[in-house]
Amino acid sequence: MDLIQIYECFCDQTRLRILHLLAQTPLCVCHFQEILCEPQVKISKHLAYLREREMVVAERQQNWMIYSLPRKRASELEANLKCLQDCVQSDPIFKRDLKALSKLRSTCCEPDGILATLERQRRRAPFRPGAAGNNLQGAGPRRERKR
Amino acid sequence: MDLIQIYECFCDQTRLRILHLLAQTPLCVCHFQEILCEPQVKISKHLAYLREREMVVAERQQNWMIYSLPRKRASELEANLKCLQDCVQSDPIFKRDLKALSKLRSTCCEPDGILATLERQRRRAPFRPGAAGNNLQGAGPRRERKR
DNA sequence: TGACTATATTCCCGTACAGGAATATTGATT
DNA sequence: AATCAATATTCCTGTACGGGAATATAGTCA
Numbered sequence: 262m263d264l265i266q267i268y269e270c271f272c273d274q275t276r277l278r279i280l281h282l283l284a285q286t287p288l289c290v291c292h293f294q295e296i297l298c299e300p301q302v303k304i305s306k307h308l309a310y311l312r313e314r315e316m317v318v319a320e321r322q323q324n325w326m327i328y329s330l331p332r333k334r335a336s337e338l339e340a341n342l343k344c345l346q347d348c349v350q351s352d353p354i355f356k357r358d359l360k361a362l363s364k365l366r367s368t369c370c371e372p373d374g375i376l377a378t379l380e381r382q383r384r385r386a387p388f389r390p391g392a393a394g395n396n397l398q399g400a401g402p403r404r405e406r407k408r
Numbered sequence: 409m410d411l412i413q414i415y416e417c418f419c420d421q422t423r424l425r426i427l428h429l430l431a432q433t434p435l436c437v438c439h440f441q442e443i444l445c446e447p448q449v450k451i452s453k454h455l456a457y458l459r460e461r462e463m464v465v466a467e468r469q470q471n472w473m474i475y476s477l478p479r480k481r482a483s484e485l486e487a488n489l490k491c492l493q494d495c496v497q498s499d500p501i502f503k504r505d506l507k508a509l510s511k512l513r514s515t516c517c518e519p520d521g522i523l524a525t526l527e528r529q530r531r532r533a534p535f536r537p538g539a540a541g542n543n544l545q546g547a548g549p550r551r552e553r554k555r
Numbered sequence: 556t557g558a559c560t561a562t563a564t565t566c567c568c569g570t571a572c573a574g575g576a577a578t579a580t581t582g583a584t585t
Numbered sequence: 586a587a588t589c590a591a592t593a594t595t596c597c598t599g600t601a602c603g604g605g606a607a608t609a610t611a612g613t614c615a
Binding site for chain 2: 264265268269271272273274277336337340341344347348349352
């Protein structure tokens, strides 16, 4: 019964917001960080959770991981995504997310898709190091991995 | 955000089956036991879970607790219940549940609602002590409650 | 090759269930 | 008052996350 899995994926607010955004367009992790204003670990983990359950797919593009909804979606997923849209359309948080998304897109006038967008964004503003919610961490010193 | 709560309620198979049945008609606990073929504790606990989150309401009728969906439901709940219907309509488990439900109703030709049904059922077949999935336990000896 | 960037993983801790066994509880019946 | 029937609650155990800190990793670029 993988309807259950769908609901499991849906019952966390961060995941809901991610899916809601992906219903609009593919996005990379740093976009989620910007839009959701949540720490990197959190987003990365929830994306992993969704990936393991095949609710999203990931594809590497240079340094970025582009996440998107799978092309072929089970009808249950499709139905629930649609239902989700209806349910959240008046919710301030989700509305704000959409607004932040469209702002992010407009700043790079996206002619040929998200990838070109990313490319350009990177040249102009290498991820806005000081922006709110942007708490990237350096790679830190390496040492023997515990195991 | 109580959409999340809805999804939390939906992400367990037993609860899904319960809600799916309640979308048809109010029912009492022993009916769930019969239809779902699950132990009493399990059903009782999931009903408590749903009650605490106000996804169902309970009303005592003599010895029985009648559970039903609340009269006034949030639009999100309504939407998701509808979505659920669509998603499970071809699922064998849920189809079997509906079949079991209608059988249970037809055996008592329900003229004046579930309560009369219960009344009559009880006289004729006092809960079928040996039936499959029916694992009622006696009240057991009492002793000082630990606390 | 070394530094840097974007993202993933591991470790750790706390909490929320899920499920079953053993009662507890409450109203009805005798 | 004692018993019974229907249902709820408590205790216990195991597991799945959720979140954050500290790295780890892989690609890119100088």
